[in-house]
Amino acid sequence: MPLLDDPVARPVPAAPPPRPRRTGRIPVALLLPAALGLLFLVLPLVGLLVRAPWTTLPQRLTEPGVLTALRLSLQTATLATLLCLLLGVPLAWLLARVDFPGRRVVRALVTVPLVLPPVVGGVALLLVFGRRGLLGGWLDSTFGITLPFTTTGVVLAEAFVAMPFLIIAVEGALRGADTRYEEAAATLGANRWTTFTHVTLPLVAPGIAAGAVLCWARALGEFGATITFAGNFPGRTQTMPIAVYLALETDLEAAIVLSLILLTVSVAILASLRDRWITSP
Amino acid sequence: MTAPIVTRDEPVAGTPMLDARLVVDRGAFRLDLALRISAGEVVALLGPNGAGKTTALRTLAGLTPLHDGYVTLDGQDLDRPDLSRWTATERRPIGVVFQDYLLFPHLTALDNVAFGPRRHGLDRQRARAVASDWLGRMGLAEHARRKPRQLSGGQAQRVALARALAVNPALLLLDEPLAALDARTRLDTRAQLQRHLAAHPGATLLVTHDPLDALVLADRLVIVEQGRVVQEGDAATITAQPRTDYVARLVGLNLHRGRADGHTVRVNADFSLTSGDRHDGEVFVAYPPSAVALYPRRPDGSPRNVWPATITGIQRHGDNLRVQLGGPIDVVADITPAAAAHLHLGAGQPLWAAVKATETRVYPAAPGGSHPE
Known part of the structure; x- marks a missing residue:
């Protein structure tokens, strides 16, 4: 209240004492497990690099099967991410903004694929979209669409496993966003759809990007659901992880090369996106 | 959809x-x-x-629904629970300036202001022309391309005002529009705000807890406490005749309620004040802190209202000291530093307080137009 203006009696703030720097030694009880943890995460990657057949690498890289699997992996992971964005962002918005009965149940259901073993997810997909599945039969007889053991099937399997990552990230971003901006948009005449596209989406764009990156990485590495639902047809459903697994049985060096490629591609893409999106303020 | 921006007809x-x-x-x-x-x-x-000020504003904006009552704006029921009438926020002809402005951080100042006109049906180019015009009126033409985080507090406030006014609202709502500004900026911004509010043809409701904002900006004051109107009127009436302790503190007066019988006003069971005017029935007695004189011993002579008091607090107040006194009635007194030195003031010290009858102002407690509780 400006009625009492009191410049004299107000205590003059003393200069703050210099903040004591934490110069004490780092406790061994924390340092040791931390170092072990780092080692545990990095050592297998080092193993890959050490055992890589560097001399024959150029030849192996140009083998047609390798590039086909890589291209298929990148294509399906990207398509799966787009599918997840298309369906997952609206679902995340619903969970974050609309108070409907059974919201907690829906939220729990959304996270089920996260804890489900991917192979089980593949089986479940087969039971629904398989030729004799709940929807698969109808899709086949009505539209002639077959999903299992096709490239589309790969995309579906990857999206099924990866979508929860996107939904959880986007819902978190939406909950963290200040809903008063949406109220301000409403007072300016924006309906809920316009508010969503013109205000909400730009505000949570970094969260959506982070979710999409996580989702894409998960889709790229997907193995269990894919091999169960889509099988292993080179050029059609044989993605990199499946190629690695199969190569392991016959040709260890080929498996190492494929693993190296997968590692390089995912690290490169994640790093570039991370700089661009995730660390932005 | 809402009609494009048009000049409204003059109200009846x-x-x-x-x-x-x-x-x-x-x-x-x-x-x-x-x-x-x-x-x-x-x-x-x-x-x-x-x-309940902000809640009231939110009900008018349609951000909080009413439980009872009605909101009629420009002859239209916007919210009327008993008739199940409801107009959503985005269809109300309103403009809101929020307390911390809520400028969209991803849009430039220009696009923030153009947001409303665009939603009201103008194409992008015309909406930007309207926005540019408003920014010009606010003296912000050269800041049109800046993002909100590049604007100072005063500039952001003016962009928020331009954004709210750019849709020609029938009702402009401002929620503590100056609270987020520092003291110096507030002075300039308040003067500009006054100019823009005076030019606004629609109705304007300003929500504030700062009496100065209210006195400078508003034609009429409505004072709310605990969800109820306790007093309303123009600035002169309210500053002269406060009706609650809160209002009295706002305008810097001592206030007592009591029962008048001629020149005597019984304030509580043990204490009466003598007034200059004659009154009967329930009244308020008001007098400024400067009318309260303090003495180390019981004074002789003229003052009719003399009582023993103890000091409960002292603060600087402008060039003087403001002394809070306990006793049969709680009052504040303003005294000069010289007088304070003479009195050897200290907390808990007993004193005598005196008020001349002619310095008190007595007015009925229940006139028409106010709602005493």
């Missing part, structure tokens, strides 16, 4: 632009207040924190 004389009775029941807290604002009029809703 005598009917207020806004006519509302706002009832929101939250169990422990109940808001129940009536508001009428004419076109071109600026009304300040003034009250302490938690009085």
